[in-house]
């Protein structure tokens with residue numbers, strides 16, 4: 001089991017041990033004082049941590065988060081990380097994301113398309129420590145490759161691949177194999193693990209830039 005980053009703890013909520021961060025609640029999750037439970041069923045990164053994947057997070061990192069939606073996961077990230085740039089291209093969830101960011105001064109929502117990194121390259125600092133990606137769109141490997149330019153040489157990609165977003169008709173394992181293959185053009189894969197305990201047909205990938 002890899003260690004949890006500083007600022008993420010296992011704590012008891014109603015008698016059950018759960019991951020938790022400190023911050024304002026966002027999606028109706030249980031709280032205990034300033035701690036809020038991190039629901040792995042609603043968060044691929046939460047599932048990756050729950051499963052003990054080698055995310056390499058220590059806390060305080062600079063993060064580029066792709067596919068932030070309304071902020072369920074990125075709010076937890078901004079609770080323990082440093083500057084957290086949250087890219088989401090759908091206007092509606094970004095409205096909620098902006099609200100989430102009000103109580104988090106290290107969270108920077110960006111209404112941008114993750115396939116067009118040149119449109120936010122002037123905002124996101126270079127050499128980020130971590131890219132977290134959960135875009136649920138076709139071309140997930142390409143998105144990771146195109147955003148690699150932001151990642152420090154010793155940085156990490158924490159990627160959740162949704163098989164059905166690539167092709168609903170194919171076997172997830174075949175889709176995952178293709179994604180791994182395509183990713184290898186720019187990344188060395190450190191670890192993969194199926195997330196099905198929490199998210200059907202999703203693969204968690206930890207990778208380093210080549």
Ligand SMILES: C[S@@+](CC[C@H](N)C(=O)[O-])C[C@H]1O[C@@H](n2cnc3c(N)ncnc32)[C@H](O)[C@@H]1O
Pocket residue numbers: 042043044066067068069070071072073074087088089090093112113114115134135136137
């Ligand atoms: C599964 S949801 C993300 C959930 C979120 N990561 C969480 O855990 O709270 C996928 C999101 O990716 C967004 N998305 C898909 N393609 C995108 C793109 N090219 N650029 C930015 N966001 C994208 C969708 O609008 C959607 O909100």
